[in-house]
Structure formats: structure tokens, C-alpha cells
Amino acid sequence: MGYTPHVMVLGGGVTGTAIARDLAIRGLDVTLVERGRLTDGATGRMQGLLYSGARYADTSQPVAAKCYDENRTLAEIADHCVEETGGLLVPTDADEATVESIVEACEDCDIPAEALTGEEARSMEPALDEGVEGAVRVPDATVDPFRLTVATAKSATEFGAEIRTHTEVTDIHVEDGAVTAVTVERDPEPTGRPHPEDSEGATADSTSPDGDDPDTVPDGGKQVPGASGGPGAVPPGETDMPGMPGTTGEERPSRPTAGTERLEPDYVVNATGAWADEVAGLAGFSFPMHRSRGAMVITEDQPVGMPVSLGATPGPVRTVVPHGQHAVVGATNDPVADPDDLDGDGDDADRLLADLTGVVPALDDSRLLRTFWGVRSGPPRGDGEGRRFALVDHADRDGCWGMTTVVGGTLTIHRLVAERVADHVCGTFGISRECKTDELPLPGSEDQEVLDAVMDTFGLSSPVYDRTRERLGSRTPEVLDTDGPNPVLCEAESVTRAEVRDALDDATGGAVDLNDVRIRTSATMGACQGGRCAHRIAAELHPEYELGVIEDALDDLLAERWKGQRHALWGDQLAQAARNYDFHASTLGRKYRFEVAEREDSDGIALDGFDDGPVTGGADQPVGWGMRR
Ligand SMILES: Cc1cc2nc3c(=O)[nH]c(=O)nc-3n(C[C@H](O)[C@H](O)[C@H](O)COP(=O)(O)OP(=O)(O)OC[C@H]3O[C@@H](n4cnc5c(N)ncnc54)[C@H](O)[C@@H]3O)c2cc1C
Incomplete structure (x- = not known):
């Protein structure tokens, strides 16, 4: 047997x-x-750079070589999650490494790298500052971790x-x-699945x-x-809100116990x-264990077309990584003892931008959508031993x-x-079966040729189709093949109803968890941070779920969005947050409660959740919102 x-x-x-x-x-x-x-x-709180290994080539060649191999493997098996942008490393005066030493070290690890003059680098990435005198072109790429x-x-x-x-x-x-x-x-607030x-x-x-x-x-x-059990075999719902839309019918599921x-x-x-x-x-x-916290900032625009990294290890590395229409700027590196210690310092965003605007000046004009933090971890490390497992x-x-x-x-x-x-x-267990994960493509990366052939089949305007396709890869035809109308629910990220429904139906996620829909589709991750689209995403739970469940799911989604926004509230993004509040308070007939923890006893914005923003004036100038620019 x-x-x-x-x-x-x-x-x-x-x-x-x-x-x-x-x-x-x-x-x-x-x-x-x-x-x-x-x-x-950490997977949902990182920068999305698919390292080429070049940045470790000087200090840790075995790690660098493995990194490049895996970079190539992922580009192959997870084609729809990876964008092969290439990247630039810009050594700073503080670095031990130089353009020449990085290129030499890359050669030793078989990582293709090219030394560029400042002018050559700017012709490749026009966002680079005039003062940049040299850079290394490396096969970095971007990856969507979700x-x-x-x-x-x-x-x-x-x-x-x-x-x-x-x-x-x-x-x-x-x-x-x-x-x-x-x-x-x-x-107690789990997946909604049996x-x-x-x-x-x-x-x-x-x-x-x-x-x-x-x-x-x-x-x-x-x-x-x-x-x-699969989707559909959901437990019967509660019917304790007679007369409210979406609350009748015994078949409607509530949250499982x-x-x-x-x-x-x-x-x-x-x-x-x-x-x-x-x-x-x-x-x-x-x-x-070693742990360090990294702060990152998301910009509304995309100031660079390829990842630009400032500095090479050892030493702090700062990178601007383009993702979709945005960019992730990161990351700080501060030792922490507690893995849940995610609230960094109020000046983290400023530290990041101060370092990088010298190399990518356009960042100074970028609207910041949110700041977020992640915790790196690993075995205790000495110099040059980062990234070990x-x-x-x-x-x-x-x-x-x-x-x-x-x-x-x-x-x-x-x-x-x-x-x-x-x-x-x-x-x-004495089992000798070979690993296949380096050759079996992930779902969505199997049939790119078939995908190309059905480009125009689904009646979506091309940009929407292209964005959908970037996310779903070869699963696109299967997901978009719906009977009913398929409106765009999140304009900023071009997410349609069909994609939201696919995310809701996926058995690996949470059936009533709209944050799970967010990480699968990118919906609500654009400039409005859910202000104009979160309720539309939530409406997809109707009529399957009762109103209370839908409201809770919407609360959870907006509260999660709020967590990151409140650390980047100045200028345009402060105006956006105020608009979101007005919109939800007036047209949705409810004062939105930003802090889930305060749901029971508060019906307003938790004002102590705001960061004050950096002080820009003299010592006697009051600290306040909107003072950054
Ligand atoms: C700021 C920052 C930037 C980074 N940038 C990059 C980058 O650009 N490129 C790159 O390649 N790498 C990057 N990394 C590293 C990368 O993010 C991590 O190496 C990777 O995501 C780790 O994945 P993991 O699955 O090991 O850990 P995690 O993603 O942390 O997963 C661990 C999971 O365990 C769960 N868990 C914890 N306790 C329990 C429990 N009791 N029961 C059940 N589940 C539990 C947690 O909820 C969590 O989901 C970055 C990391 C950080 C912090």
C-alpha cells in the first residue's frame, strides 16, 4: 500500500x-x-524588485549568481508577474563599489552588466539627474508579489x-x-467559505x-x-435585518463561525x-533571528521607466521601482525586535526622498499616495551576509x-x-522525486500565444484589456468570458467586474474579503485609494451576502487603505482623502469609520491616526497637515 x-x-x-x-x-x-x-x-510589504544579483556581486558572489538564475527562471515560469524592464545601479560617493568594480564582479558571476557614462545612462532613463556621472546597466526586473x-x-x-x-x-x-x-x-472574520x-x-x-x-x-x-468544499456550498445566512436590501433569503451566507x-x-x-x-x-x-524594518512610499505617477538603485551593498540601497502606473520608493533599513512593529518614524518618507531626489529629481514633484512598512527577517548576519536563508x-x-x-x-x-x-x-521520507517548479509555468503564464490571438475578443477598450492581461496573463480569456455586462469598476487600475468576480470566486482567497480582492486585482490601489471605487467592488457581494457582511467588508477594505494614506497626507493626497470622506459620508449615507478598531464606539475619522507631516518652517511655525508642499 x-x-x-x-x-x-x-x-x-x-x-x-x-x-x-x-x-x-x-x-x-x-x-x-x-x-x-x-x-x-513581508510578501505584501516589499518593493517588487526582481534582483539581478548585481548589487551583491561585489560582496557575495554565490548569492549573486543564484539570484540571477532565479531572476531568469521566474521571468520564464511567471511571465505575467514579471516585467523585464532592466535596471540601473548608480554608485554613490559613499559606496566602496564603483561602476567598474560592479561590472567586473558581475562578469565573475556571469551576470550581464554594462558600464555606462552619465550621458548613456540618461539616454536610457531620462529621469536621471544631470549630475549622475556613471551607472551600471543590469538585468533587474519588476515583479508583482501579490x-x-x-x-x-x-x-x-x-x-x-x-x-x-x-x-x-x-x-x-x-x-x-x-x-x-x-x-x-x-x-471569526474569515473567508466566507465552507x-x-x-x-x-x-x-x-x-x-x-x-x-x-x-x-x-x-x-x-x-x-x-x-x-x-468549493465555492457555492456556503452556509445559510442570517436574516436578522428584514426589509433591508440584500438581507432576505435564507440561502444568503453570513460569516462562518x-x-x-x-x-x-x-x-x-x-x-x-x-x-x-x-x-x-x-x-x-x-x-x-535578524529583523529590520523598511519604509516604502508609493507615488501616484511613474517617475522612472526602469528600476533605479542608488548605492550598492554593503551600505544602504535606495531604489525607485516602477509598477503599473505608479512607483515604489524604498527602502529604509532599521533594526527592530518585534515583527509587528510596523509603525515607523514620521520622517521615513522624507529620508527616502531626500536620498533619491538627487538622482531622480522628478520625485520632488510626485504626489505620494501612501507610506507603508515591511519587516525583513533572516538568520543573524554579519557584513555582506544579507539575503542569506x-x-x-x-x-x-x-x-x-x-x-x-x-x-x-x-x-x-x-x-x-x-x-x-x-x-x-x-x-x-525517503521520497526521491525531482523538483519541477523551475519548468512548470504558473497559472496565467502558460499560453501567451493563445492569449495574443484573442486580444480583441472581449469588447474592452485596449488599455483596459492590456492592464487586465498584464495581471491575468493566459487566464485572461477564461476570466473575461462572462455572460453579463462587464463594466470597469476601478478606473485607475482598469479592473472590470469579471476580474473582481473571479477574485471573489477563487478558493485560495476569502469570499467576503475585499482586501483579498484588492491584492489579486489591484482594485482600489490607484490615486483615489478606493474613494471612488471601493463601494462598487463591495456591491459585487450583493445579493449573495447580507448587508451587514457587505458593510463590514467595505469597512475592512477602506480601513486598510487608510492605514497607508494617513502617513502621506499633504498636498493633493490630503485633498483626495477629504473628498473620499465627504463622498462616503454624504452619498453612501454614512460617516465612514476609518479605524476598524473603533468601529463600535466611533462614527468619525480617528484624528489621532494622522501624521502631522514634516515641519517646513522655523521653530515657531506650527506643525500641521499639508505643510510639505
Ligand atoms: C521593505 C522590504 C523590501 C523588500 N524588497 C524586496 C525586493 O524588492 N525584492 C525581493 O526579492 N525581496 C524583497 N524583500 C524581501 C521579501 O519581501 C521577503 O524575502 C519575502 O517576501 C519573504 O516571504 P516569506 O513567505 O518568507 O515571509 P512572509 O511574507 O512574511 O510570510 C510569512 C507569513 O506567515 C504568516 N504567519 C505568521 N504567524 C503565523 C501563525 N501563527 N499562523 C499562521 N500563519 C502565520 C504571516 O501572516 C505571513 O503571511 C523585501 C522585504 C522588505 C521588508
Whole structure:
């Protein structure tokens, strides 16, 4: 009788989803649990630069060479998530590296790089300042971390993995020197999707057997949790608001209940990023980790056509990375102890812009949409050791069988990290199946030729179609093939109803989680930050969901948008925020409550949520909004 180990992957960032995909492709039973939605950690809070490795070529050649290999592999298998822009490295006076030394080091690692004079660099990227005397052209690219992670998760499910979001690991049980079980708690505001334990006959606090395939359950072995039900099998809704639109009808789903469940996998992979030590601590293990917080700013316009990086490691690196119609400017690098310490200093945006406007002066006129922070993590590091990753088998380190923790790396090398972890897990079970993730394209990147052939089929004006296609790749025809009308719901990002409905229906996401729709489609990420389109996205939940559920989902979406805006409120963006408030307070008939935490006791804007903005005048000038420019 065959035996298929059941592996539980903890963490739904790019690393966890890639591990789940790799293991599922190799035929293992996989359950991934993520406490929030996919990309809730560093993956959703990064700059989206697909490193060429050139910036490490001087200091860490093996890392640089791997980086370039992975850059090429991702461009191949995740074509619709990657834009091959090329990039420029501009060394500063403070750098040890020079244009010549970077090019030489790149040659040693087989990374194509070209030394440019200032004039040559400006002909390639006209936004560069006249004062730039030289730069290195490198094969950097841009990558959409949301699209990449979602496509990876989707692929994992296609190979049989189960992805459970809004499911937090709260305990890891160890008995007789082995990990025996994992306790998870489902969020009370989770996915809106049915869960195995919601199905008839299942009970909480139990492992759900999947009796369908006897080959997957060894004699006397642990049982594999059942697969989650698909969209449509939603629990009946509440009907406690008679007479309100969208509130009648017993078939309408409400939020499923929270619940605790004990799973008994054969093996656990801890891929919880900056929280890896906390999660390992649940099993009684401890190990040191390095963490640093990075601030980033999103501009409304796109001041550069390709990533421009200022500085080369070692030392601070600042980069402007174009994404869609915007750019992400980043990142600071400040050590932090707490992975949830995301509220950086009020002057982070100013520090970033002060460094970069000397090289890209147009940034000085850019309207800033939002500031956000992410936490990098990895093993403790010495100079030049950044971007390292470590795979810690707790059998070797702590004498406890059944769990491996992985920390560090970058998004660029996540597939390689996942391959190493999957090799290790398979090796543990004596399984010798080759990794296929370097050659199997992700959903959306399979049939570019077919896609080209159907360009004009869907009656969308070309720019909208092009943007949709950039996001969905070869899935575009399948998603846009709807019976009803397909209006554009978010003009700034060209997102149509069909794409929103596709995101809502995707089993790897949250059925009533509009932030999940946001990360899948980019809707509400434009200049209005949801002001003009969030309610239209929310309206797509009608009539399937009751009004209260829809309002809560809209609140969550706008609150999430608000978090980043409040740190960039001056000039045009302050005016935009005020317009959004007026619009929602008047035409939607409600005073919008920006802080979810204050939902119960506040009906106004939480004014203490604002940053004051930088002081631009003398010492006696009051600090206030809108003073930046
Ligand atoms: C500011 C910044 C800029 C960056 N820029 C780049 C870049 O341009 N290019 C690049 O290649 N890399 C970049 N990186 C690095 C890259 O973002 C990370 O290496 C990568 O996203 C890490 O992914 P991960 O899956 O390992 O971790 P994460 O994305 O953090 O995923 C861990 C997940 O575990 C979940 N979790 C935590 N605790 C629990 C629990 N108890 N139960 C269940 N789930 C749990 C979290 O919610 C989270 O979703 C940047 C990082 C930062 C911070």
C-alpha cells in the first residue's frame, strides 16, 4: 500500500505557498495555513524588485549568481508577474563599489552588466539627474508579489494542496521527541467559505479523515484532513435585518463561525517569515533571528521607466521601482525586535526622498499616495551576509523529529528556497522525486500565444484589456468570458467586474474579503485609494451576502487603505482623502469609520491616526497637515 505523507506548511507568504506548490507537485498531501490572507507578511510589504544579483556581486558572489538564475527562471515560469524592464545601479560617493568594480564582479558571476557614462545612462532613463556621472546597466526586473503568490497558491491547489487562510497556528504539540499535532484557530472574520468541519458530521477539535483514497492513509498512520468544499456550498445566512436590501433569503451566507482545530500532520514546515521564531517557540524551540524594518512610499505617477538603485551593498540601497502606473520608493533599513512593529518614524518618507531626489529629481514633484512598512527577517548576519536563508531541521538542532523552519532569503530566490525545503522534506521520507517548479509555468503564464490571438475578443477598450492581461496573463480569456455586462469598476487600475468576480470566486482567497480582492486585482490601489471605487467592488457581494457582511467588508477594505494614506497626507493626497470622506459620508449615507478598531464606539475619522507631516518652517511655525508642499 502506498503512503503519502501529509505535510503542513505554516505561513502564506511567497515562501510558504512555493513550498506547498513544490511538495504538492511531488505528490505529497499538503495543507497550508495562513493566519491572515495570502501575502499578509513581508510578501505584501516589499518593493517588487526582481534582483539581478548585481548589487551583491561585489560582496557575495554565490548569492549573486543564484539570484540571477532565479531572476531568469521566474521571468520564464511567471511571465505575467514579471516585467523585464532592466535596471540601473548608480554608485554613490559613499559606496566602496564603483561602476567598474560592479561590472567586473558581475562578469565573475556571469551576470550581464554594462558600464555606462552619465550621458548613456540618461539616454536610457531620462529621469536621471544631470549630475549622475556613471551607472551600471543590469538585468533587474519588476515583479508583482501579490500576483506571484496568488498564482503559486492557485497552482498548489491544482496539484491537490489545501490552502486555508485566516487560520492561525496557536500551538504545536511535541510528545516523545516528535511533533505530533498543530492546533489552529480560524478567525471569526474569515473567508466566507465552507470549512471541512462545517460539513455534515464533522466536529470541531478533531482531525477530519478523508476516506476517499485508501492509498493516502497508511495502516495505523495519521489521517489526512479532508479538502475544503468549493465555492457555492456556503452556509445559510442570517436574516436578522428584514426589509433591508440584500438581507432576505435564507440561502444568503453570513460569516462562518470561529473554531479551534487540532491537525495531526506527518511533518510541519514553518515558513512564517519574521514570526518564525515565535511560531517555533510554540513547540518549545528558540533560535536567534535578524529583523529590520523598511519604509516604502508609493507615488501616484511613474517617475522612472526602469528600476533605479542608488548605492550598492554593503551600505544602504535606495531604489525607485516602477509598477503599473505608479512607483515604489524604498527602502529604509532599521533594526527592530518585534515583527509587528510596523509603525515607523514620521520622517521615513522624507529620508527616502531626500536620498533619491538627487538622482531622480522628478520625485520632488510626485504626489505620494501612501507610506507603508515591511519587516525583513533572516538568520543573524554579519557584513555582506544579507539575503542569506537558513533551513533548520529541529531534529538536528533540538532533537525533535517532524519539523523544519526556514528563514531568510528574498522574494527573488523564494522558489529556490522552496526547492531546498521540499528536497529536505522528501529526503526525510525517503521520497526521491525531482523538483519541477523551475519548468512548470504558473497559472496565467502558460499560453501567451493563445492569449495574443484573442486580444480583441472581449469588447474592452485596449488599455483596459492590456492592464487586465498584464495581471491575468493566459487566464485572461477564461476570466473575461462572462455572460453579463462587464463594466470597469476601478478606473485607475482598469479592473472590470469579471476580474473582481473571479477574485471573489477563487478558493485560495476569502469570499467576503475585499482586501483579498484588492491584492489579486489591484482594485482600489490607484490615486483615489478606493474613494471612488471601493463601494462598487463591495456591491459585487450583493445579493449573495447580507448587508451587514457587505458593510463590514467595505469597512475592512477602506480601513486598510487608510492605514497607508494617513502617513502621506499633504498636498493633493490630503485633498483626495477629504473628498473620499465627504463622498462616503454624504452619498453612501454614512460617516465612514476609518479605524476598524473603533468601529463600535466611533462614527468619525480617528484624528489621532494622522501624521502631522514634516515641519517646513522655523521653530515657531506650527506643525500641521499639508505643510510639505
Ligand atoms: C521593505 C522590504 C523590501 C523588500 N524588497 C524586496 C525586493 O524588492 N525584492 C525581493 O526579492 N525581496 C524583497 N524583500 C524581501 C521579501 O519581501 C521577503 O524575502 C519575502 O517576501 C519573504 O516571504 P516569506 O513567505 O518568507 O515571509 P512572509 O511574507 O512574511 O510570510 C510569512 C507569513 O506567515 C504568516 N504567519 C505568521 N504567524 C503565523 C501563525 N501563527 N499562523 C499562521 N500563519 C502565520 C504571516 O501572516 C505571513 O503571511 C523585501 C522585504 C522588505 C521588508
